Amino acid sequence: MLHNREQKGAALILCLLTLMLLSGLAFSVLYLTDSETMVNNNYRSSQQAYEGALAGLQNVRERMTPGNAAPRLLVGPTAMPGNADSIMYVVNPHDSGDTVNLAGITSPSSPYYDAEIQKELLSQGMSFPPAGSNYTALQPEDPVSFGSAGPNMGLLNYKWVRVNLKANKATSPSTNGSIAAGSPVCYNGAGEITAAEINVNGAPITDCFQGTGGSNPPNWTPVYELTSLAVTPSGATRMLQMEVAQDPPILTNGAVDSQDNVHLNGNLTVNGYDYCSCACTATDSKGTCTAWGDPPGRPGSCDKSKYAIYSSGTVDPPNSAETIVSGRTPPYAENQPWPWNMDDLVSRYSADAIDVTTAPYNWNCSGGDCGTQSNASLGTQPSTPPTAPVDKSTPGYQVTYVPGNVRLSGNGSQGFGILVVDGNLDIHGGFSFDGLIVVRGVISFTGGGSDGVNVYGGIIAGQQSLVDTVLGGSVNISYDQCALPQSDKTQPPRMLSLRDINF
Numbered sequence: 001m002l003h004n005r006e007q008k009g010a011a012l013i014l015c016l017l018t019l020m021l022l023s024g025l026a027f028s029v030l031y032l033t034d035s036e037t038m039v040n041n042n043y044r045s046s047q048q049a050y051e052g053a054l055a056g057l058q059n060v061r062e063r064m065t066p067g068n069a070a071p072r073l074l075v076g077p078t079a080m081p082g083n084a085d086s087i088m089y090v091v092n093p094h095d096s097g098d099t100v101n102l103a104g105i106t107s108p109s110s111p112y113y114d115a116e117i118q119k120e121l122l123s124q125g126m127s128f129p130p131a132g133s134n135y136t137a138l139q140p141e142d143p144v145s146f147g148s149a150g151p152n153m154g155l156l157n158y159k160w161v162r163v164n165l166k167a168n169k170a171t172s173p174s175t176n177g178s179i180a181a182g183s184p185v186c187y188n189g190a191g192e193i194t195a196a197e198i199n200v201n202g203a204p205i206t207d208c209f210q211g212t213g214g215s216n217p218p219n220w221t222p223v224y225e226l227t228s229l230a231v232t233p234s235g236a237t238r239m240l241q242m243e244v245a246q247d248p249p250i251l252t253n254g255a256v257d258s259q260d261n262v263h264l265n266g267n268l269t270v271n272g273y274d275y276c277s278c279a280c281t282a283t284d285s286k287g288t289c290t291a292w293g294d295p296p297g298r299p300g301s302c303d304k305s306k307y308a309i310y311s312s313g314t315v316d317p318p319n320s321a322e323t324i325v326s327g328r329t330p331p332y333a334e335n336q337p338w339p340w341n342m343d344d345l346v347s348r349y350s351a352d353a354i355d356v357t358t359a360p361y362n363w364n365c366s367g368g369d370c371g372t373q374s375n376a377s378l379g380t381q382p383s384t385p386p387t388a389p390v391d392k393s394t395p396g397y398q399v400t401y402v403p404g405n406v407r408l409s410g411n412g413s414q415g416f417g418i419l420v421v422d423g424n425l426d427i428h429g430g431f432s433f434d435g436l437i438v439v440r441g442v443i444s445f446t447g448g449g450s451d452g453v454n455v456y457g458g459i460i461a462g463q464q465s466l467v468d469t470v471l472g473g474s475v476n477i478s479y480d481q482c483a484l485p486q487s488d489k490t491q492p493p494r495m496l497s498l499r500d501i502n503f
Helices: 002-063 116-123 342-350
Strands: 088-091 158-165 185-187 192-194 224-231 237-245 254-258 262-264 268-271 279-283 289-293 307-311 322-325 369-374 398-402 405-409 413-421 425-428 431-439 443-445 453-461 469-471 475-479 494-501
Touching (some): 002 088, 254 469, 254 475, 307 322, 405 413, 425 431, 443 453
Parallel strands (some): 254 307, 268 322, 453 475
Antiparallel strands (some): 158 224, 185 192, 279 289
16 A cells, blocks of 8 residues: 555656646747747848838839939939039938938938948048038938829838949959059940040040040940948848949941951942031042031031941951041051950840841741841831931831841841841841941851942941951941930939848
């Protein structure tokens, strides 16, 4: 009997120990659940802050679309950081009780403090804080600014977006480590390049707003930094930075830019005087133009800076049957640095182009060869070559993409806009085109057409084989800046990079 009672006592202790163990496990599970919930909440808040900061960047980027109308249009500063009116903030308070002002943005004790601008200025050897004159007037991002139909961005958690021009070494990685800090950073359509690396008339440019002229295309536009801070109601913060730039207009080095050697033959005329800004001022007894200059009433307008032919290879010296003219001496340049990225040009213009393998053309381009095409219509050519800038909104303008080699034959082929050939182009017969012709490989004018070839605009020919660029037959090629692609004012600046900022 005593033995049984002792066993009953041991069973009770065992039950109590088991209960304590289960209770501990239960509390541990509750603790882990609470911890995971807190982790999830923190992650969710962080993601909300990230999305809010990104929304701010994208909203401001869209507002920088050149075609926008005020007050939607946002024009960034034109002065480099460290100068007057060089730092702009677009502020986005949650509601009337949320104050987002310059005093808070520049105060280290404020939750809305911009600590990143301090790093950027100091990395350029500039003092901090910057003078008050460095800041432009705050730009509001509230629906009152745009009327009742405007966006309500206050609920998106971002508090401000800073807009300023990018300087070399302001952020990591720098654009060019061998160039001094502070040099403006430009976009040439293929990548970023510092102003110190762009030479015009023997001297580096001083800012990136000079891209509408000069003697060494490609063109360029300024790169802007957009920096966004988001703070959620729970206190989570994220800062993102985006680099943006408007696509520059295309300015070729001459009527023909060739990466390969250029062979001349036949009854050929290549003219580097800009048809858009120049006029014939003298002719010979046969009516052939012998001099080019300013049109009547437009003194100083004639652009004489372009070559007739610009080549990274060699150029045959013209014979008596070939007329190669430009405002440069000699009128052609050979063994020159090649400025174009053919992959970028092809992808840039083929994205929104009409592919000739689709309607209304339905060309068979199997194996990268589109064969011979007769009397091709690649847009509707205007009655006269352009003497005012044209773009995709101009009637008849068309961007055409040919995904391989092609031969255009017959006297009825014509076009207007941009022709991109992702291979070799052989023009055999008459062909009239106003605009830009981009050929990844070799371009050949082999003649044979009674109508001849007339191209107004510019030609960029890369190199895809050992066959050289051939200019021959009855061909007239004239540089015309107005026929070349302009910046698309209907599109926001291109996003060049996006990064998370630790602060």
